[in-house]
Amino acid sequence: MASLPAGPEIERLIQLLSKLPGLGPRSARRAALTLLKKREMLLEPLAAAIRDAAAAIRVCETCGNLDTVSPCSICRDPRRDAHILCVVEDVADLWALERASVFRGRYHVLGGALSALDGITPAKLNVAALINRVGDGVDEVILAMNATVEGQTTAHYLMDMLTASGVKVTRLAHGVPVGGELDYLDEGTLSAAFKARRPL
Numbered sequence: 001m002a003s004l005p006a007g008p009e010i011e012r013l014i015q016l017l018s019k020l021p022g023l024g025p026r027s028a029r030r031a032a033l034t035l036l037k038k039r040e041m042l043l044e045p046l047a048a049a050i051r052d053a054a055a056a057i058r059v060c061e062t063c064g065n066l067d068t069v070s071p072c073s074i075c076r077d078p079r080r081d082a083h084i085l086c087v088v089e090d091v092a093d094l095w096a097l098e099r100a101s102v103f104r105g106r107y108h109v110l111g112g113a114l115s116a117l118d119g120i121t122p123a124k125l126n127v128a129a130l131i132n133r134v135g136d137g138v139d140e141v142i143l144a145m146n147a148t149v150e151g152q153t154t155a156h157y158l159m160d161m162l163t164a165s166g167v168k169v170t171r172l173a174h175g176v177p178v179g180g181e182l183d184y185l186d187e188g189t190l191s192a193a194f195k196a197r198r199p200l
């Protein structure tokens, strides 16, 4: 590949930006150019923000969330119900649930989902800590895995592990999205919604 008519620092910036989700090489070049043109307004504040975040970020020792303190601000919050745990694959899922403001308990972040193909075994996920937490006064565990093969495999695995402890285990419903039209749904979603129908 021909190199850009720019120095190695700029090439490196583009190369790193292109690793971000949603950015390919072309959008990484455009993002880098915007940063370089807006040196004082964007490039320098962004560099400082990245440096600060890198120095401050902690993985919560209790739940696996990312925060600047450990235990994280959710685990420290006395208003959040410590008897209900919501298990998610990733911090992005925790953020999504927080944006929806539907849950007032605490979380447990697995750090991924089981995948034989990618060599993700239970030992590589934050599972042992979950089992420990459940033995410590938890009444309900909500499995909020993704509706993917890996997510559902993980949910089944955790269900088996947790039933032995006698805790109540629930999972998110699968079905028709809010505002969704049946005609537009894929067969998998429609079939899951049909099977999970409930009396009104």
Ligand SMILES: [Zn+2]
Pocket (backbone or CB within 6 Å): 060, 061, 062, 063, 064, 065, 071, 072, 073, 074, 075
């Ligand atoms: Zn935490």
